[in-house]
Amino acid sequence: MIPKVYILDDDLTYAKLLAANLGKAGRFRNEVFDNHQALFDRRSEEPPDAVITDLVMPGFSGIEVTRRLRASDPHLPIFVLTAHGDMETAIEALKAGANEYLTKPVNMDELTTLLQRALDERPLREEVASIQKVRQEEFSVRAILGQHPRIEEARAFVRRVAEIPRPTVLLLGESGTGKNLVARAIHYSSPHSTGRFVEINCSALPSQLLEAELFGYQKGAFTDARESKRGLIEVADGGTLFLDEIGDLSRELQAKLLNFLESRRFRRLGGTDEIEVSQRIITATNRDIEASVRRSEFRADLYYRVSVATHELPPLREIKDDLPLLADHFREVFNREFRKQVSRISPEALKTLQDWDWPGNVRELRNVIERAMIFADDTQLTPTDLPELGSIEIEVEPAEIEAGDTFRIPTGLTLAEAEKEYIRQTLEACGGSVQRAAELLGISRKNLWEKRKKYGLLD
Numbered sequence: 311m312i313p314k315v316y317i318l319d320d321d322l323t324y325a326k327l328l329a330a331n332l333g334k335a336g337r338f339r340n341e342v343f344d345n346h347q348a349l350f351d352r353r354s355e356e357p358p359d360a361v362i363t364d365l366v367m368p369g370f371s372g373i374e375v376t377r378r379l380r381a382s383d384p385h386l387p388i389f390v391l392t393a394h395g396d397m398e399t400a401i402e403a404l405k406a407g408a409n410e411y412l413t414k415p416v417n418m419d420e421l422t423t424l425l426q427r428a429l430d431e432r433p434l435r436e437e438v439a440s441i442q443k444v445r446q447e448e449f450s451v452r453a454i455l456g457q458h459p460r461i462e463e464a465r466a467f468v469r470r471v472a473e474i475p476r477p478t479v480l481l482l483g484e485s486g487t488g489k490n491l492v493a494r495a496i497h498y499s500s501p502h503s504t505g506r507f508v509e510i511n512c513s514a515l516p517s518q519l520l521e522a523e524l525f526g527y528q529k530g531a532f533t534d535a536r537e538s539k540r541g542l543i544e545v546a547d548g549g550t551l552f553l554d555e556i557g558d559l560s561r562e563l564q565a566k567l568l569n570f571l572e573s574r575r576f577r578r579l580g581g582t583d584e585i586e587v588s589q590r591i592i593t594a595t596n597r598d599i600e601a602s603v604r605r606s607e608f609r610a611d612l613y614y615r616v617s618v619a620t621h622e623l624p625p626l627r628e629i630k631d632d633l634p635l636l637a638d639h640f641r642e643v644f645n646r647e648f649r650k651q652v653s654r655i656s657p658e659a660l661k662t663l664q665d666w667d668w669p670g671n672v673r674e675l676r677n678v679i680e681r682a683m684i685f686a687d688d689t690q691l692t693p694t695d696l697p698e699l700g701s702i703e704i705e706v707e708p709a710e711i712e713a714g715d716t717f718r719i720p721t722g723l724t725l726a727e728a729e730k731e732y733i734r735q736t737l738e739a740c741g742g743s744v745q746r747a748a749e750l751l752g753i754s755r756k757n758l759w760e761k762r763k764k765y766g767l768l769d
């Protein structure tokens with residue numbers, strides 16, 4: 311199909327001239343109009359593949375034409391012609407949605423190339439837009455499921471915070487309660503998100519690597535820095551920087567982060583220039599961060615800085631009314647993924663699920679349904695399909711050990727031996743909860759794991 315181009319100009323002679331030129335190679339079929347009404351009438355009979363419109367016309371401007379066309383077709387190639395490079399109105403045309411503006415007299419080669427490119431790119435643009443739309447759906451407020459008042463509150467919080475251009479947000483809640491989900495929802499439902507959503511888990515990397523990831527570095531800043539690299543703070547400019555597990559930040563990085571948050575300026579490692587950025591900062595932790603502040607493990611000033619807007623997500627055991635709805639949602643998800651047709655969860659299976667207290671929260675529920683769906687036949691999900699609850703590894707909130715409890719460490723040990731013994735007893739007192747032990751020891755889970763490995767304390 312040869313693409314159809316509508317040309318609108320109150321100077322019909324000029325429009326015809328343009329049409330004749332454009333039509334030469336037989337690449338476009340052109341129709342000319344000397345007033346907008348004729349164009350819109352014709353369009354309702356037969357929509358064009360592209361429109362070229364003059365900017366200044368009596369009674370109706372090219373900008374209004376552009377706006378109207380754009381409103382009904384977000385991907386229609388629209389080109390605006392200006393008589394004498396009137397920059398300001400030309401820019402206004404771009405804002406109204408024109409692809410491009412060209413100054414009269416028009417360079418025909420340029421117009422042909424631009425037109426052809428816009429027509430070729432159209433399917434791709436449409437695809438990108440539809441993917442973006444799906445992503446927005448997937449990550450929007452609507453992805454936060456549940457009818458419990460506390461989930462309603464979470465959604466209301468997301469909406470409120472999304473309206474603010476550059477908030478600092480702290481999300482609290484046990485593991486698996488949906489902190490990542492909420493962070494994404496804030497980003498993807500915000501009109502202020504012009505940049506990317508960038509996520510980093512502060513407990514996943516040793517402090518120095520994390521610092522380099524966050525702030526970036528200049529070539530030569532350290533031995534391995536052969537190229538300069540932008541840090542995630544820069545990458546997230548205009549968007550959202552999500553610092554997950556912020557409770558695991560080292561003291562040193564806590565200080566650096568505070569500096570950055572106060573000025574919204576930073577330097578790359580080894581860099582001299584200050585870089586200024588503007589973005590939404592979301593932090594999250596599943597720790598009792600106020601307790602960390604009381605134990606002086608987490609800087610109070612940083613805590614106040616990040617907790618401007620705070621929201622705590624409820625554990626699943628406190629919103630059990632929502633369990634059937636969530637379980638059913640995951641049944642649908644895995645139906646699709648495993649190409650199954652399990653039509654429901656049996657009342658008995660649901661009862662078993664209701665009776666469990668879900669220390670791993672929604673994530674644990676999701677994992678349980680996933681496993682069950684592997685075994686379920688194509689009718690319904692029954693208790694025998696369910697894995698043994700509690701068998702899927704999760705971290706539980708642990709034993710009642712508090713800072714201040716006494717351990718016995720024999721004298722005569724080297725410092726390393728004493729450290730090993732102290733770690734062993736702490737782990738024991740925490741009932742094996744690595745999370746809690748790491749908290750009490752004031753080190754990251756990763757660091758604790760390394761120490762256990764070194765001392766042969768991995769069971």
Ligand SMILES: Nc1ncnc2c1ncn2[C@@H]1O[C@H](COP(=O)(O)OP(=O)(O)OP(=O)(O)O)[C@@H](O)[C@H]1O
Pocket residue numbers: 453454455456461483484485486487488489490491492595596672673676
């Ligand atoms: N209200 C909810 N509606 C739908 N899905 C949910 C909800 N809450 C949690 N989930 C799902 O549960 C899983 C765990 O959620 P998420 O990763 O956001 O938890 P988290 O609080 O960040 O956990 P962690 O502290 O371990 O990082 C994800 O698959 C998420 O999509």
Ligand SMILES: [Mg+2]
Pocket residue numbers: 489490554
């Ligand atoms: Mg998380």
